[in-house]
Amino acid sequence: ANKNTLKDIKVLIMSYANMKPLSADFHVELTKWIKNGGVLLYYGNDNDPFQNVKEWWNSNGNTFKAPSEHLFGLLGVPSSQSGGIYDVGKGKVYLVRKDPKELIMKANGDEDFMSTVRKAYENDAKAGNLILKNNFVLERGPFLIAAVLDESQSKLPLKLEGTFIDLFNPSLPIVNTKTVQPNTQAYLFDVNKVENRSKPQVLAAAARVTNEVSSKKSYQFIAKSPAKTNNMMRILLANKPQRITANSNGKEISLTKNEWDENSKTLLLGFENFSEGVNVNISW
Template sequence: EYMKPDAPDVNAAVVSWIREGGTLIYVGDGSDPFHKIDAWWGQRGYANPAEHLFELAGLGRDLKEGVHEVGAGKIVVWKELPARICLSKELADQYRSLVQKTLADTGITWTYRNDLTLHRGPYVISSVMAESVSDEKKVFTGVYADLMTNDYAIIHEKDVAPDDVTLLFDFSKIEGEDFRIVGTSARVEEGETTENGVTLRLKTADKIKAFTRVRLPKQPTDIEAIDEDGEAVAVESSWDEETKTLLVSYQSVSKEVCVTGKWA
């Protein structure tokens, strides 16, 4: 109940997701004082936004604690003040048990582990926690760019130890893409490929060594850089054939720099 939707449309989208097979666990007993703020639910005659959500689901405004079927999905209600869960081991155990049972009912097995790992498109974000269920490392194998290195190094294995984090770019997720900024310490004002080559317009902070790694259809040659005043900029470049990425770097003086390369 601490998560207040900004508009009734949010509830409508959630209910649509539930009807299509989603499961919502709702925790709240209606006692959150912020239900009384001047907001859309009060203006529409609801005591809190959950009443509106439940009514949209066809269940009435006041649901009993338990499981309620909604289309192909369900709403699971636990009438408990959320803040109390973090103050009581007993309530925390009850909360975990509720989630575990709900997952089991939908065919998902609950497994304790010492890492929190998210996959978002080509990005892999992982944190391995200390003082957890084990001291095991989280190991990633494949073809990645390590986005926590200044040159977005190409690696094939990454070990994440307890109390450590990583941010990786997974090249297996962009197969078929011919142009993609993989990592950059610059603001990319423009990036494009043409039949003649590639152009990158970059702007960075002053007095840093700027790195940009970009996916290209093939290796370019004659890499050059010119700043916004038309002066040549010393630029370093290297090509990685496995990932088809070009890494360019230069010493920034807080000016826009145009990097170009020609197809061989």
């Protein structure tokens, strides 16, 4: 369990109705987080068949009927079917004995759920006003995924600004403003979040890149992908290239795209793929 996972989370909504915890270590870290002020909203009846599969919570000396019983034991919370609200250290636990799917099985079934979330966030976690929005944005390193919902309180698009490679566009363009409309998604690569930007590197490509060698004035690699397909690559470089060569088995390969973007310091390079590999050499 990663100890930093819960660092910036005020309220955690979770259930074991589908996925189960891989080890007891997750509960140890979760208990510490709650006792230090975290608020847990647990939804579930814990009666699906997979609660009974042979796993860590019911083997090697453990006799819990469900993994949640182990968690509630660490928290000192009764795992009764009636549920309840419990103070645990500086934090709080909401035990709601309702399967998550029940929240969508009837019209307006989300009202009690949202009321509980608001109370937990504003009153218990004291995290400020709960702000509702019609989009989700997830960042992992330089990668950014965004989705805008069309069944929400707002029909407004989401506007993202930066220096991005649009990975959903096969041309891999650089975009400084990405507008995501309702019922659409975006998959972007944030060039400004690349580590060690002075190092030449392929940021996105329709090929597998190997045998990379770089120097102060050059960068070379081999790109492999199925034959009779087209490769498009976005490459980060220190300076605008002065010379680019591509060959496969000693035969020169024509470049279908060779465009330099000064703002992002990236080269857009295109050529036909060969399964044997294409040797690319760039100098500046």
